[in-house]
Every structure is written in C-alpha cells, then in structure tokens.
Amino acid sequence: MSLSTGVNVAYLFAAVCFILALKGLTSPKTARYGNGLGAFGMVVAVVMTFVNRHVENLDLIVIALACGVVVGIPAARMVKMTAMPQMVAAFNGVGGGAAALVDIADFSKHTHVGVAEWVQVAVVFGVIVGCISFSGSIIAFLKLQEVMTGTPITYKGQQAVNALVGVAILALGGMVLATTSSPDLAIMAGVALLFGVAFVLPIGGADMPVVISLLNSFTGLAVAASGFVLNNVLLIVAGTLVGASGTLLTRMMSQAMGRSLANVLFGAFGKVQVSSTGTGTGGGEDRPVRSASAQDIGTMLAYAQKVIIVPGYGLAVAQAQHTVKELADALTSKGVEIDYAIHPVAGRMPGHMNVLLAEADVPYDQLKEMDEINPEFPSTDVALVVGANDVVNPAARDMQGSPIYGMPILDVDRAHQVVFLKRSMRPGFAGIDNELFYDPKVTLLFGDAKDSLSKLVSAVKSA
Amino acid sequence: MTGGVLGLVTVFVLAVFVGFEVISKVPSILHTPLMSGTNAVHGIILVGSIIILAGANSTTQQVLGTAAVFLATLNVIGGFAVTDRMLEMFKPKKKQ
Numbered sequence: 025m026s027l028s029t030g031v032n033v034a035y036l037f038a039a040v041c042f043i044l045a046l047k048g049l050t051s052p053k054t055a056r057y058g059n060g061l062g063a064f065g066m067v068v069a070v071v072m073t074f075v076n077r078h079v080e081n082l083d084l085i086v087i088a089l090a091c092g093v094v095v096g097i098p099a100a101r102m103v104k105m106t107a108m109p110q111m112v113a114a115f116n117g118v119g120g121g122a123a124a125l126v127d128i129a130d131f132s133k134h135t136h137v138g139v140a141e142w143v144q145v146a147v148v149f150g151v152i153v154g155c156i157s158f159s160g161s162i163i164a165f166l167k168l169q170e171v172m173t174g175t176p177i178t179y180k181g182q183q184a185v186n187a188l189v190g191v192a193i194l195a196l197g198g199m200v201l202a203t204t205s206s207p208d209l210a211i212m213a214g215v216a217l218l219f220g221v222a223f224v225l226p227i228g229g230a231d232m233p234v235v236i237s238l239l240n241s242f243t244g245l246a247v248a249a250s251g252f253v254l255n256n257v258l259l260i261v262a263g264t265l266v267g268a269s270g271t272l273l274t275r276m277m278s279q280a281m282g283r284s285l286a287n288v289l290f291g292a293f294g295k296v297q298v299s300s301t302g303t304g305t306g307g308g309e310d311r312p313v314r315s316a317s318a319q320d321i322g323t324m325l326a327y328a329q330k331v332i333i334v335p336g337y338g339l340a341v342a343q344a345q346h347t348v349k350e351l352a353d354a355l356t357s358k359g360v361e362i363d364y365a366i367h368p369v370a371g372r373m374p375g376h377m378n379v380l381l382a383e384a385d386v387p388y389d390q391l392k393e394m395d396e397i398n399p400e401f402p403s404t405d406v407a408l409v410v411g412a413n414d415v416v417n418p419a420a421r422d423m424q425g426s427p428i429y430g431m432p433i434l435d436v437d438r439a440h441q442v443v444f445l446k447r448s449m450r451p452g453f454a455g456i457d458n459e460l461f462y463d464p465k466v467t468l469l470f471g472d473a474k475d476s477l478s479k480l481v482s483a484v485k486s487a
Numbered sequence: 488m489t490g491g492v493l494g495l496v497t498v499f500v501l502a503v504f505v506g507f508e509v510i511s512k513v514p515s516i517l518h519t520p521l522m523s524g525t526n527a528v529h530g531i532i533l534v535g536s537i538i539i540l541a542g543a544n545s546t547t548q549q550v551l552g553t554a555a556v557f558l559a560t561l562n563v564i565g566g567f568a569v570t571d572r573m574l575e576m577f578k579p580k581k582k583q
Contacts, residue, residue, distance in 0.1 A: 049524040056574045063567040079541040092560020100568035115565035118558040125555035262531040268506025
C-alpha cells in the first residue's frame, strides 16, 4: 500500500518535471536546464516502474533497454548538426510505434475477457494515431535524409485516394470495436501505416519541420491513449502535455512561415508556385519591389570593393554551400574582399551555417560572427543575402511591437547596396514582412539559391 | 469503473490546458529544440512498454513488448540527447 503510494508520488514528481522542462525550453536561458530536468523525471519514472510490481521477462526488458541505449546514444551524438531535423523525426516515429505496440499487446491480452468499451476505444485511437506517426515520421526522415526526393510527390486524384484510406481506417476502427478481433486490429494498423505514408508524401522538404512537429503531437496523443489503456496517469499527463503543446507549436511554426497549417499539409495539391516576376503568395502586400537579372547583379558584385555574404535557411535547403564558395572564389579573383556574416540562429538550427560552409571549405577566418561583422556593413558595397530573411529584418531593431523586436540582427540595411536571393516573397520563419525589400537600395533575384548563385558565378566571370 | 474513467478524463482535460499554457510564448529560435524536447517527453511510453513486457505471458506479447521497450528506449535516449546537442549551441562562445 505504502509502496504503491510511493510509486504514484514518484509519477507525480515526474509529471511536474516534464511540465517544468517544457516551461524551461521556452527561453534560451533555461532551456538546457529544462531538458536536464525532463531527463531526470524520465529516469525517476522508469526506475519506479520496477517497484512494487511482479516483473516477468526481466531478461528481455534489460536486453531491449540495453539495445535501445547502444543504438540510440551513438545515433544522437554522432549525427551531423545539419541532420538534426530528421533525427527528431526518427526518434518521434519510434515513440509512436512503441505506443501502438503497447496498445496492440494489451488488446491481444484481453480479447476474450470482458474489457470496458472505453478501453477498446482508447486502443483503436492509440493504434491509429501511433501508426500514422510511425510511418509518417519514417517518410519525413527519408525525405530529409535525401534517401528519397524532398520534393512533393503528387499524382492525380491523390486527395481522393487519401480521403478514401482515411475513411477505411475509421470503418476498420468501428469493425474492431464490434468484433474485438486481433486480426482486424492488425489490418487496421496496416492501413493506418499506409495512411501515414500517403499523408507525408505530398509535402516538400522545406515544410518538413512543421510536419514533424505535427507528428510529434500525434505521438503524444497516442501515448496518452496508452495511458487510458493501462490506467496509468503519468502516461496520460505526459502524452497529453506533448499532444497539446505540440499542436500549439505546430501552429506557431506554420504561422512563422507565413502559412496556415492546412496550406502546409495540402499546399502541394494546389501547387502554390511563385512567378519570377516578384508577385508573391504570402504577406498579402502588393507593393513594388526591385528585381534584377543575374547579369546585372553579377556586374554589381564584380565591381564592388567589399562584399559580405549573409547565408540563411534558403542556402541550406538548396544545398548551395559549394556554389556560394564558387561565387566567393570568382569574386576574390576579381580582387573583391569577401566575408561571411553568420547570424547565431541563421538556418533555424543553431550552428547550421558554420557546418554547411565548413563542408564547402570556406576558410574559417572568413566566417564572422554578428558582433564582429555588424560595424563593417556601413563600409560594405554589397551585402548579398542568400536565403535569409528574419535575421536581417530591421523591424527587429526599429519596430517596437514587431514579434521579432529585440532580436539581434545583421545590419545589412547599412550596406550601400543589398541583394536578396530569394525563392519568393514569402515571409521568413517569423512570418512578418520585411520592410527592407521595399527599400530603393535593395535588389531581389528570385529563384532557387543554387540556380541563382551559379548564374551569378558565370555573370561575375564574364564581367 | 465509471468513476475511474472520469478521474482519467479529468487528468487528461487538465493536462490539455497545462500543455497549451506552458508554452504560450516561444521565440522562433527555440522552436526546433522545443519540438525535440517534447519529443523526448513522450518517450514516457517506455514506462508503458515496460509494464506490458513485465506482464507478458505469451510469445506474441513478449515479441510486441520487447519491440516496444526497444523503440521507446530509442525515443527517450535520442530525444534528450538530440535536444541537449541543439542547446549546446546556445552556450556563449569563449572569447579567444
């Protein structure tokens, strides 16, 4: 009795740790502490699970735990910084898979015994959501890892097919509740796995972080469902926390990209394309911007004295680090002084740019940190912004009330000329318009960063 | 039994509100680490996986349970380790 109370108190303690961990993760100062607290709560919860319980299969438990540790630690420690998003996807997927397996195992145990209806509902829900999260995350992983193409995979009638698969899942779910048969549950799980694949295929690589966040909250809900199945309050609390905060985070992330979640998930069907004339989809503003040909910009760069390159997420998406190095080399051979300005959070992932540019053999001493490079912009002829937006948005400095107000930025607006290489007029990650685009000293070159850069390389060489 | 469900549902509903409230304001630079951190937290399914395997009494259940414990362990270890690596980058750099 007292032992079981002890276990429940420990579970409560772990739940509080998780809440404080998420709270901590919302501020840079407390984030690491928050993560540590979450890990501590996890250890407490797992250890206490062995207390006051008749444990069978201890050997299997220990082996499975050991295998997980042996595979998990190197995978997490050795992966490159640039591959982090797909690692999150992978680790999320296995969590969803585990939740589905737990529900299936519990279901198979009780098939012939009278089990309350609501437990069956929780099983069906948990298996569906867990399976979607599992297979969806795997597709997200494969796309980001470039095992399969990162571009949206679409075909005619895709929406109808997906809707049909969705309806089939619901019908099978109803059937499982009626028959309580394990084979039916297995078929339903299989169709749910299929749905996860079909659902992520049409989504492009750049939108993947949003999808991973959504699947993350799916896994949270699947875990909460397992909590109902096992009558375990800690699973319900932790799973629901993730489900709720993950949903909110997903919304914030898609808003930060200036798009609705529906647009991210189903956008590929509508083929939201931006024409090269410079009229964009996002923002909703129709003010004129100045765009120029690669030839004109190449000439401008070739006859500059000093150029500062500002890389951002667009560079990472286009995998254009080698091409940007090529452009820098071409300019250097024309006697232009080149530096790279690295914003601490350029690329949505801290350290993203340093890793990418190091891979392209950009000399380390050309990578300048923000505080070091900012005083140099006023004496710079051209600031060349490659696929970055928020980190150079003067609103962060000047516009009180802007969502990014107070964020330190690279002062590219103080350079004599600014060139943006952009895919579209879509706002950056923070989802706010950039006044700078409408500044007369700013020129935009629309297109994929890699294409634009290689056009600039030939323009510079011929200048 | 109904009382039991109601208790669980109460916990669930309260947790939804806590989940929404606790991350009301997140700077966009922390979106990815937060996603990774919440990812680690749902690794709590490890507790459920252990419960299942500890009570497994057929081969099917042993197989399912062992697979679940393995996958959940990956989720926990990978989740916290990846988050920690992301957050390492926020440490102020030492001046040379």
